[in-house]
Amino acid sequence: MSEHILDELTWRGLIAQSTDLDALRGDLESAPLTLYAGFDPTAPSLHAGHLVPLLALRRFQLAGHRPIVLAGGATGLIGDPRDVGERTLHSADLVAEWTDRIRDQLSRFVDFDDSPTGALVENNANWTADMPVTEFLRDVGKHFTVNVMLGRETIKRRLEGEGISYTEFSYMLLQANDYLQLHRRHGCRLQLGGSDQWGNIVAGVDLVRRVEGAQAHAITLPLVTDSEGRKFGKSTGGGSLWLDPTMTSPYAWFQYFVNTADADAGRYLRMFTFLSDEEIRALEQETADRPQLRSAQRRLAEELTTLVHGAEETRRVIAASQALFGRGELRDLDEATLNAAMAEVPTGAVPLAEQPTIVDLLVASGVVPSKAAARRTVNEGGAYVNNAKIGDEEWRPGEADLLHGRWLVVRRGKRHTAGVEVVR
RNA sequence: GGCAGGUUGCCCGAGUGGCCAAAGGGAGCGGACUGUAAAUCCGUCGGCUCAGCCUACGUUGGUUCGAAUCCAACACCUGCCA
Numbered sequence A: 001m002s003e004h005i006l007d008e009l010t011w012r013g014l015i016a017q018s019t020d021l022d023a024l025r026g027d028l029e030s031a032p033l034t035l036y037a038g039f040d041p042t043a044p045s046l047h048a049g050h051l052v053p054l055l056a057l058r059r060f061q062l063a064g065h066r067p068i069v070l071a072g073g074a075t076g077l078i079g080d081p082r083d084v085g086e087r088t089l090h091s092a093d094l095v096a097e098w099t100d101r102i103r104d105q106l107s108r109f110v111d112f113d114d115s116p117t118g119a120l121v122e123n124n125a126n127w128t129a130d131m132p133v134t135e136f137l138r139d140v141g142k143h144f145t146v147n148v149m150l151g152r153e154t155i156k157r158r159l160e161g162e163g164i165s166y167t168e169f170s171y172m173l174l175q176a177n178d179y180l181q182l183h184r185r186h187g188c189r190l191q192l193g194g195s196d197q198w199g200n201i202v203a204g205v206d207l208v209r210r211v212e213g214a215q216a217h218a219i220t221l222p223l224v225t226d227s228e229g230r231k232f233g234k235s236t237g238g239g240s241l242w243l244d245p246t247m248t249s250p251y252a253w254f255q256y257f258v259n260t261a262d263a264d265a266g267r268y269l270r271m272f273t274f275l276s277d278e279e280i281r282a283l284e285q286e287t288a289d290r291p292q293l294r295s296a297q298r299r300l301a302e303e304l305t306t307l308v309h310g311a312e313e314t315r316r317v318i319a320a321s322q323a324l325f326g327r328g329e330l331r332d333l334d335e336a337t338l339n340a341a342m343a344e345v346p347t348g349a350v351p352l353a354e355q356p357t358i359v360d361l362l363v364a365s366g367v368v369p370s371k372a373a374a375r376r377t378v379n380e381g382g383a384y385v386n387n388a389k390i391g392d393e394e395w396r397p398g399e400a401d402l403l404h405g406r407w408l409v410v411r412r413g414k415r416h417t418a419g420v421e422v423v424r
Numbered sequence B: 001g002g003c004a005g006g007u008u009g010c011c012c013g014a015g016u017g018g019c020c021a022a023a024g025g026g027a028g029c030g031g032a033c034u035g036u037a038a039a040u041c042c043g044u045c046g047g048c049u050c051a052g053c054c055u056a057c058g059u060u061g062g063u064u065c066g067a068a069u070c071c072a073a074c075a076c077c078u079g080c081c082a
Helices: A005-011 A021-030 A048-062 A092-109 A133-143 A146-150 A153-160 A171-186 A195-212 A250-258 A262-272 A277-289 A295-309 A311-325 A335-344 A358-365 A371-379
Strands: A034-039 A066-071 A120-123 A190-194 A217-221 A347-351 A383-385 A407-412 A416-423
Touching: A005 A021, A005 A048, A021 A217, A034 A048, A034 A171, A048 A066, A048 A092, A048 A190, A048 A217, A048 A262, A048 A295, A066 A092, A066 A171, A092 A120, A133 A171, A133 A195, A146 A153, A153 A195, A171 A195, A190 A195, A195 A217, A250 A295, A250 A311, A262 A277, A262 A295, A277 A295, A295 A311, A311 A335, A335 A416, A347 A358, A358 A371, A358 A383, A358 A407, A358 A416, A371 A383
Parallel strands: A034 A066, A034 A190, A066 A120, A190 A217, A347 A416
Antiparallel strands: A383 A407, A407 A416
């Protein structure tokens, strides 16, 4: 018998809060348990932070339980209250489109089959969208006291600040009802979610108990932050790390994880990968002994890129990373390797006839957002062409600079590399 | 519906007629150090056809030689009252 799923979650640091774990343990041991986690379509793609609950569902599935991934087609129309303030509502069409997109993404992380542990995909719009208001207020609303709802941290903060709309205030009831519906339809008895979801989740636990007289369980997973306490996945220049390869390229995704701080690597390996405790400890030891090898970071990047983008794509981004970050001369790369690397990084094109300067090249490659930023980069000493620093704004590439007659490898700072194709 | 206060750059926040593309902080970005790490220090941080010009301080209009700053209307937010 392998390790108990709850013990695994514990050593991986994946349990932030929970209802009675002993009771849950008993239920997990007696039979396959059905559990769920919900994901709201707040953008056209899931991002790296969503992987924690998603992979947790998979961990349960591998341990012999049945996961339900819930796409929040209805809750996404309302918006979970945040501390920062009221959300802007998105149109129903847009939310529906996003729901479809994230449902496809969600489906990739669990296995579907006819066995008792085969996963299910649900959409809460199925039971929420057409529910009459009176039914909602009588059957769901009656079980909640506003007094308790006002006690929730986010609500308290919002009341102290700019206030909160009735719409967002109601969110908790919708999520609680989701749990009830999934309990009725599929016997779902465990909900996972981020620790910011605790209030919503226990509201569901309470509702199931009151309406069905059944004991439902809850586990929240820690909100992933780096060692500085910053929200995970946000430190790449402001943007999020999206799962959608057209929004965050596999190369950028891989690079993000390669750059993980030493202090975070082990923790991330535990939370984001399926590596064993022993393997992770070995990687941590390696990082402590020979930090410059970045073994833990590389493994983390490899695992996550494979998980999200597949083994083939991972092979390509590793090759591209080696070509561009390697000690070797870019000139020595053979044409096929160079072309392959250029296919992974952002590229732009510029006509030779325009006699582009370094500023034009930086802009064309996309490593800077504007000419002003390009000039700044040059003056700050952060501009490179083919790994050679360019300090003059007026510098222009010559025929001899073109790699294989067409490419210039443009770089901003240490790690923002892109290609510019010079067209004749 | 009434009264009061508010709306500034990615975020927070100063600025009450010219010296304001707008103090300060944070984030971000670049450099040095190193290891494509952290910490630290330094620099930078609207755009462009760049010693000039264009956009920008909720929106629109007005006063003025000149407005983020004054006036009016409108929108939104907060609080108190109804």
